[in-house]
Amino acid sequence: MNLTIHYVPLTDTGLFRALYRLKSRHGLHHPIRLSIDTLGNQMVESALEKA
Known part of the structure; x- marks a missing residue:
């Protein structure tokens, strides 16, 4: 699987x-x-703990 992740700040200009x-x-x-x-902080923290 080819997966690219890009963080975009939650602002209009960021998007x-x-x-x-x-x-x-x-x-x-x-x-x-x-x-x-969009992912909440808890979802991100959980995924990072499992990685």
């Missing part, structure tokens, strides 16, 4: 900046898969 960087790197002519998920 805009991340999407702009993605477009700049890959252009608009190549399809990409994008998933936007």
